[in-house]
Amino acid sequence: MAACSFRRSIASQLSKILDLPPENLIKSISAVPVSKKRQVADFQFSVDSITEDRSSDHSAQALQLRAQMLAEKLKRDAVVSEISTGPGTVNFTINRELLAKTVLQQVLKDGSEYEIKSELFSTVPRQKAVIEFSSPNIAKKFHIGHLRSTIIGLLGVGFQQFGDKEKLKSSPLQHLFEVYVQINKAAEDENTRKLASDFFRKLEEHDEETLSLWKQFRSFSIEEYIRIYKRLGVHFDEYSGESFYQEKSQEVLKMLEEKGLLQKTMKGTGIVDLSEKRDLSSFSTVMRSDGTSLYITRDLAAAIDRMNKHNCDSMIYVTDKSQSNHFQHLFQILKLMGYDWAERCQHVSFGLVQGMKTRRGEVIFLEDVLDEARSRMLQNMASAKTTKEIENPADTAEKIGLAALIIQDFQGLLSSDYQFSWDRALQSRGDTGVFLQYTHARLHSLEQMHGNAELTAVNVACLQEPEAISVLQHLLRYDEVLYRSSQDLQPKHIVSYLLTLSHLAAVAHKTLLVKGSTPERAQARLCLFQAARLVLANGMKLLGITPVTQM
Template sequence: MSTLSALRVNIDKPTANPVDVYRIHLTKLLAGLTGAAPAVIYPALQLTQTLAKGDLSLAVPALRLKGRKPDDVAQMIQNEFPDSPLLERPVADRSFVQFFFKPAPLAAIVLPLVLDDAANYGRDLTLGLHDPADHAKGRKRIVIDFGSPNIAKPFHAGHLRSTIIGGFLANLYEQANWDVVRLNYLGDWGKQYGVLGVGFADFGSRDELERDPIGHLFHVYVKVSAIARDQQAVIKEKEGQIAELNAKGEPVVALEAEVEKIRDASVDERARQYFKRMCDGDDEALGLWKTFRDLSIERYKDTFARLNIHYDVYDGESQIKDSSMEEAARVLEEKGLSEDSQGAKIVDLTQYAKKLGKAIIKKKDGTSIYLTRDIGAVFERYEKYHYDKMIYVIANQQDLHMMQLIKIIELMGRDDLAKRLQHINFGLVSGMSTRRGTVKFLDDILRDTADKMHEVMRANQSKYVQVEDPERTADILGISAVLVQDMSGKRINGYTFDMNRMTSFEGDTGPYLQYSHARLCSIIRKAEIPMDELSRADLSLLTEKHATDLVRTLAQWPDVFRNTYKTQEPVTVLTYLFKLTHALNSSYDRLNILKSEPDVKLARLALYCSVQRILNSGMRLLSLTPVERM
């Protein structure tokens, strides 16, 4: 028992991971058996895919033992493995060795850790420190640029994915002890706001703007854009007529004057002039634009709050200083990186990699483009936040743009900054439509999923009447359905938005996850045992396979968190949570609480409370709101 006590003390740290206790113990034993270096053995001890294959597995070839056959070494480890207070005798499977944890000491280590501090169980707080050996040097800072909708345009699938993935990453880095800055870089500048200004003057309503800013501005934009398209079609037709008349040598003066008159009065020309007023600092034009921006941000805040996502900063293209972009252009020119190309300024990146192509940094008319603003933003944000890392959560359609941005920062002599930038990309969503048609307003999507879940809930009237706020619960379930469907595969994979599948309680869905949590909470409530009694539980009574498998799965959570930090994939967490809920839901028939003896009841309750707390923590990491009744 003294060995166990020493090991128990060793993991009473903010970076506690029970499985690391076993890795340390195993490393010492295997070093003595094989002669391999501990630094080689330790990282080679990996979690297994299924509990049937053990708790840890060793691929013997990873030990790099020259002149010795891996299969023979594996068999030797099985045969000569010494008695251990923590481990059963290992099992050799060709060149692999499977290690199984003894149930009693594992439960004695894991469950108290979870019950004492579930919120911190599994977190490695050293990940966010400048120097893990010296906490006084402080935490690292990360800026996460995600979401980034365009004002007056629908919040489309790409923005939804960016928001969901970015929100998850912000939670992940925050739990890894980083100082996180959540930044929403709005599309809030450009000629399209000239179009919007013209459209609002012709068709806008202040009352409608106050009531539904995003929807009203979108409808105004669509209406005025349709007029602009019609005008351009008329101009193109008449220019064709002029060309025909010229070819015949017939007079065209009157027709040219007509085209010029249409062009001067066109939405396109009026928008150009309006945007010029904005750029020149016209108070009236900027005042209206600011109203559009401020009202849209307030509405976005409400929508994001429903997704359990918040931002520290609402930035935007409009906020990047001209001086930052001009300075970037000056540095590129001084270093001989930019060149003229048909009146535009470009940076030819093909000499570094053909796939990088030629990046335009200034258009023919001398105006900046999106890339120029992004270059300026890199420097402005570093000056303001002094970030150690900055992540852009943008669709894979922007892969080239991001590669060009990072390469240009490097060529400007700021390799230190280029190394801090990371593009987290993702695939696209198809089939996402709403009752308004194919326009993808996020509020409509969330409303539709909530209505669907409310319909499902009403089908079971006996349970429905017990729910305190069914509308709120339906909204949470609908949001869970959207979030889980989005995170169910690797980020880079696109998916088809499937309302029926995602709102089902069958299969690995958001509603199933919520049902599992709510059912567990119900069982814990019915036990009617105060939580402070759990510390008295005799955990050695948890001997059934279903109980020990749940403990073994709980022990994996710190490794899952660490692996998620490396992969930056929400599906890593989601896969674990479904694995945990499958084990949980299959245990109820064998681990009855209400009908068991008092000591067994208390031990099983301690186990179920531990599962509930980890399930709750994992769901919150994914921005889900766990429900306790449904």
């Protein structure tokens, strides 16, 4: 690992002076972010990280003094060509030819595995995680924010009143959505609501006719979802939503009763007291007055079943932030039931997308959004002067459009709401998914035109221009970015890294010409651009983006 080998070398020298094991110092040595205004050092060591004594002076002046004293004791060697200090840091500049040789060698050798096995991950044990995500409703078209709710009872009654078996076969989700809209209007009537709760109760009692209808809805929904998921490049190992656990939810209610956790209210509903003082100041309703389960009961059954089945190290639920309270209750009840693994359950929440419209109107379904992204991208490609003849323009437009949606969605904190803009998302310049795809295609085209660079033939002395050094420095930071995203489960770090890489590569592509250069210089530059493209592709794939090679 390129960055690791340099970190180890720096840690080894620091360890002798500080009398600390090198492994204790590794994580305090970080690659310095590239600056547009000036050349920077490659790594920095934070002096504050080794000051364990809280009573010590942590002022900027004191830290600066400590950094200077430490820097004076360090020596330049075959790896480190320069040592300087910053605000509370000791900065290290790596021998320029060694930097180029090590980074390029590592990227081209490891390919898609580059920095995946970094030393930064050595303290992170290999784990099995069960991740529940997407969670659309059975028989409800993918909504752009698809909030999860129990609609099965309403839908069952609606189909009995407004359904058409032929339409169900030909366009299942569209027809079921129409049925849902009709029954939703009728749900203002108390009798309709009673029919819906009767349908749901029959479902839990395993009434054959009711169960058969629900199974049809589920089967048609999943078939349709698989088709849409395929467009997103998403594959699930298992399809089992909370509605799948109706039967097991009754077992959960029995367990809660046996553990003395289930209390009945005057209305006959079942609740679990979550308050610290056991005064019902905080509680969760887990059973309706007719004895049927609720969404949280089925989620409890699902969590217990999945842990028994997969024996995983962690369970991660990815849903919108309006469900934060629900998951807080879910994890609390699991703890009260005696499941220690509830500590390893986590809710990753996301915000709402505001202002998204398609040409067809306000109601936004994911498929409509994907179609819109593809058609707008096709239109942009057709009108762009630089667009080349492409074998399958619709497929390319789909991949670029999806990249545009993903990058706009992942640029900020997942939990933040954001204002969606088609114009901003589909810009070919700036911090967009379209720009990432354009950069990748451009670098791929360069390789096609001049052939792949052979590292053995590269003279790294030809890569000393500031633009080349900036790209190499940025490639050094990749493992830190991956590590950070793995720790806080936020994709924005990877997005920011890839956008910067694309901008640095674009500047280098403009100034470090391959065509017309001496063979030696051309080969070295090709090698640099190939490394940048590989890391760009790796990061894009991690975000669910398929890199395009033409556009």
